[in-house]
Every structure is written in C-alpha cells, then in structure tokens.
Amino acid sequence: MNTIIKKVDFINPEINEDVFLQAALIIKNGGLVAFPTETVYGLGANALDPIAVKKIYAAKGRPSDNPLIVHISEISEIYPYVKDISEKAEKLMDAFWPGPVTMIFKKTNLIPAETSGGLDTVAIRFPENKAARFFIKKAGFPIAAPSANSSGRPSPTRASHVEFDLNSKIDMIIDGGYAEFGLESTIIDVSGEVPCLLRPGSVTKEMIEDVIGEINVDKAVLEKLENGEKPKAPGMKYTHYSPLAEIIIVNGDINSVVDKINFLVKERLIEDKKIGVIATEQTKDRYFCDNIIIIGDRNKPEEIASNLFRVLRKCDYLGLSKVYTEAFDESGIGLALMNRLKKAAGYNIIYA
Ligand code: TXA
Ligand code: MG
Numbered sequence: 023m024n025t026i027i028k029k030v031d032f033i034n035p036e037i038n039e040d041v042f043l044q045a046a047l048i049i050k051n052g053g054l055v056a057f058p059t060e061t062v063y064g065l066g067a068n069a070l071d072p073i074a075v076k077k078i079y080a081a082k083g084r085p086s087d088n089p090l091i092v093h094i095s096e097i098s099e100i101y102p103y104v105k106d107i108s109e110k111a112e113k114l115m116d117a118f119w120p121g122p123v124t125m126i127f128k129k130t131n132l133i134p135a136e137t138s139g140g141l142d143t144v145a146i147r148f149p150e151n152k153a154a155r156f157f158i159k160k161a162g163f164p165i166a167a168p169s170a171n172s173s174g175r176p177s178p179t180r181a182s183h184v185e186f187d188l189n190s191k192i193d194m195i196i197d198g199g200y201a202e203f204g205l206e207s208t209i210i211d212v213s214g215e216v217p218c219l220l221r222p223g224s225v226t227k228e229m230i231e232d233v234i235g236e237i238n239v240d241k242a243v244l245e246k247l248e249n250g251e252k253p254k255a256p257g258m259k260y261t262h263y264s265p266l267a268e269i270i271i272v273n274g275d276i277n278s279v280v281d282k283i284n285f286l287v288k289e290r291l292i293e294d295k296k297i298g299v300i301a302t303e304q305t306k307d308r309y310f311c312d313n314i315i316i317i318g319d320r321n322k323p324e325e326i327a328s329n330l331f332r333v334l335r336k337c338d339y340l341g342l343s344k345v346y347t348e349a350f351d352e353s354g355i356g357l358a359l360m361n362r363l364k365k366a367a368g369y370n371i372i373y374a
Contacts, residue, residue, distance in 0.1 A: 025189050027181065032058055032198035035156040041196065042153075046160035048193045049074075054081055056170040056184045057157050058198030059149040061122045061207050061223070062177040062331070063184050064093065064167030065192065066157070072136040075166050081191040083173040088257045089139030090166040091124050091147045091207070095158035100146055103133050103164065110234040111212035117233045119148040120155070122203055123225045126211040137166050139256060143213045153198040168257075169206060170195075174264055176331040176366070179204045183335060204328030205358050209255055210237070219243055220255040222358035224327065243361060246369040265337040265345075267298065269367040273349035274374035276320075280308045282374035283346045287311045290344060298337055300347035302326070313340055317347075326350060327359045334366055 028045075030038040045055045049066060052074040056065050065082065067074040069092045079086050094100055097115055100107075104127035111125060129144035138144050149155060158165050169177040172187040181197035188195075208223030210230060218238040219227055230237055242253030253259050272279045272286075283299055287310065290297050298313035302320040317333050318325035337345050349371070352360045364371070 023190050023193065025185070025192055026194040027185060027197055028194070029181075029197045030153050032151060032153040035153040035198075042157055042160045045157055045194055045196055046162070049161050049165065052077070053193035054078060054191075055157070056178075056181075056188065056192060056195040057154055057165075057167070058151055058181070058196060058201060059093075059154045059167075060151045060202045061149075061205060062179055062201050063170040063181065063195075064091075064154070064165075065170035065184075065188070066093070066161075066165040066167040068161070069093075069137050069164040069166035070132060070134065072134040075134065075136040078166065078168060081188055082168065082171070084168065085173070086136075087139050088168075089141055089145060090137050090168050091145040092133065092137065093154065093158055093165045093167050094146060094148050095155040097148060099164060100127070103130055103144060104128060104146065105130055106213075108212055110217055113233050114210065114212065114217075114230065115148075118225055118229075120150040121148075121225065122150070122207040122223055123147070124207045124209045124221075126209065126213050126220070128213050143211070145209065147207055151198070151202075153196065157196065176265065176334040177206055179328070179331050183331075186335075202328065203324075204331060205355075205362060208358070211254060218254065220253070221258060222361050224324070224355050224358065226354050226357065228354065243357070246364075264366055264368070265334045265342075267337045267342040267345045269334075269337070269345050269347060269363075269370065271347055271349050271363060271367050271371045272374050273371055276305065276348070278374040279348050280305055282372065283348075284308075284310050286346055286372075295343045296341055298340060298342040298345040300333055300337075300345060302348060305348065313342060315340075315345075320348075320350075323350060323355050323359060327355050330359060330362060 124147040179201040208225040209221040242258040
C-alpha cells in the first residue's frame with residue numbers, strides 16, 4: 023500500500039480543506055488515516071465500522087482486547103453513543119473538553135464490540151487540536167484512534183514517527199507538525215460511582231479533583247502490577263513505549279545520580295556496549311559519555327514530558343543498547359511523565 027503523506031496548517035486547517043476532504047473520503051471508504059492531536063498522533067478509522075476498526079489492530083499489531091478511544095468534534099456528538107452521564111462527568115466535560123482528557127462511559131449498541139474491545143463501556147475524547155477536529159467534522163462520524171505507533175513502540179509526536187512505524191501499512195498521514203503535550207491523554211473512568219484515574223496525563227489528578235473532589239486512582243497508575251493483576255485500562259498492562267535499548271532509571275538526589283550514572287557508564291563501556299545518557303539542561307555537561315541526549319530543562323516538567331517519546335525514539339536512531347536516565351519529580355504532570363518512563367524502563371530503577 024502506498025501511504026499518502028500531506029502537510030496541513032494546524033492553526034488554520036481550513037486553508038488545506040482539499041487534504042481533509044481526501045482524508046475524509048479515505049476514512050468513509052473504510053481506510054486508515056493518521057492525524058495530529060495535541061497529545062500524540064492518532065491512527066483513525068470509522069468507529070462505527072467493525073471492519074475498518076479491525077484494520078487498526080492489524081496495522082499496529084495491537085491485541086484485540088485493547089479497546090480504542092472514540093474521537094468527536096462537538097460535545098453533542100456523544101449522546102447517541104453513551105448512557106447514564108453523571109453530574110461529575112458533565113462537570114469534567116465542561117472543564118476540560120476540548121482538551122487532553124478521555125472519559126470512559128457506559129456505551130450504547132451503536133459502538134461495535136471491535137471498538138470497545140468487547141467491554142460495555144467506551145472511551146471518548148474531544149481533542150483540542152483544530153486539525154483533528156476539522157478532520158472528524160469532514161468525516162461526519164466519530165473516529166476510533168489509538169496512538170499511531172506500532173504496538174509497544176513509543177507513541178508518535180511527529181508525522182515522521184508515524185511514517186517510520188506504519189509506512190505502507192496505512193492509507194494516509196496528515197502531517198500537522200509536532201504534538202504539543204507529547205504524552206497521551208489523561209483517562210478517567212466516569213462510568214461508576216466514584217470516578218477513577220486510569221492513565222495520568224497533562225491534565226493532572228489535582229486539576230480533576232479541583233473540579234469534582236476526590237477521585238480514585240487505579241493501582242496500575244502508581245506501581246507495577248503483580249502477575250495476574252489486571253489494570254482497568256486494558257492497554258496499561260502491555261509493555262509500552264519501549265525503545266530497543268534497555269532503559270535504566272537512576273533515582274535519588276541529583277548529584278548522587280550524576281555520579282552513579284558516570285560510574286555505571288564507565289563500567290559498562292568495558293563491556294563494549296553502545297551506552298547513552300538521558301540528561302537535562304542542568305546536567306548535560308557533567309556526564310562522561312559519547313551519547314548524551316538532552317530531554318529538556320529540569321525545572322520545566324511540561325517540556326520534559328513533551329520531549330520524552332521523541333527522546334526514546336532517538337535512542338533507537340542512535341543504535342544504543344543501554345541508556346541511563348535521570349528520574350523526575352512525580353507531582354503534577356510528573357506522575358504521567360514517570361508513569362511512561364517507568365514503563366519504558368520495564369520498572370528497572372536503581373537508587374543512587
Ligand atoms: O491522547 C490519546 O489518548 C491518544 C490520541 C490519539 O487521542 N490516543 C491513545 O490511544 O493514547 P491508545 O489506544 O494508545 O490508548 C488508549 C487507552 C488504552 O490503554 C486502552 O486500554 C484504554 O485507553 N481504554 C480504551 N477504552 C477503554 C475502556 N472502555 N475502558 C478502560 N480503558 C479503555
Ligand atoms: Mg497507545
């Protein structure tokens with residue numbers, strides 16, 4: 023399959039209407055189109071068409087029990103597809119939509135089992151990104167879209183990442199530049215009595231609790247699950263975001279971390295491996311290593327979060343086999359950042 027790649031202006035998508043019409047035609051005919059959002063790129067298909075949705079699983083190599091997020095372009099579009107919207111859910115919709123928050127509702131029969139992974143709930147997201155919304159509007163139906171990476175790889179924050187993973191497996195990529203937040207949306211389950219955070223993101227637990235009071239947090243957000251334990255978001259059980267390199271997080275006070283990483287790098291170099299270090303602006307000049315990748319400013323967690331997946335992909339691009347990374351503070355967006363980094367490292371953490 024030849025994958026069509028077209029650039030669009032994500033601030034004024036109307037000026038590229040022809041590209042969106044072409045994408046809409048492809049998706050109406052059951053095809054797959056990757057598109058930009060403010061979190062990561064999505065791989066879209068018609069959420070109401072089981073055959074189209076199955077193609078997403080095939081292209082990504084995704085297990086079929088891992089449900090997809092359904093994307094809309096207006097709040098009013100959700101009503102045919104969800105049931106029993108609680109007052110708290112309405113408050114969250116008012117506060118955070120459009121934006122990087124996905125909510126889990128009880129579903130109606132219009133959502134096929136292929137889209138919801140056989141569950142009786144459905145994940146809905148109303149993205150802020152104008153190109154995403156323009157595309158959904160032109161399609162005229164809700165769009166099911168997981169992140170547009172091959173299953174297990176870091177999520178794509180650039181069209182080039184999508185191309186690397188899925189070229190010739192999908193019909194089209196709409197290139198709308200880089201994804202602003204760079205981490206996938208916050209997922210909150212509002213289908214039960216007490217809302218529950220299933221995946222942390224740039225809208226933080228604190229921000230949600232400011233709007234609706236205390237919420238629960240699924241164990242999978244905070245720690246590695248034991249064998250046999252199941253997260254509420256099926257996708258949280260899979261190894262994720264992994265570059266080919268082995269990632270090791272070194273935690274502790276920053277001076278000890280730098281010393282420890284320098285010690286480990288020196289030791290490993292004898293083993294003749296290609297070693298890298300993920301460093302910050304503050305520490306980049308303190309490492310003795312040929313491959314230093316700068317992830318951002320230690321005092322700007324948003325910047326670090328938005329660079330994380332690109333940096334993980336760069337580890338592969340450089341052909342590294344082992345990469346040491348500093349750890350980051352887990353408050354606010356740091357919870358989402360460290361959740362992704364720990365998964366990328368397979369929870370391999372050393373204390374300095
Ligand atoms: O930011 C995002 O959310 C991006 C963009 C493209 O919108 N999408 C994304 O999709 O990250 P994906 O498929 O990579 O992650 C969806 C997560 C998975 O962990 C999945 O298990 C969970 O959402 N999920 C989907 N439907 C669910 C449901 N009904 N109940 C619980 N978890 C659900
Ligand atoms: Mg994903």
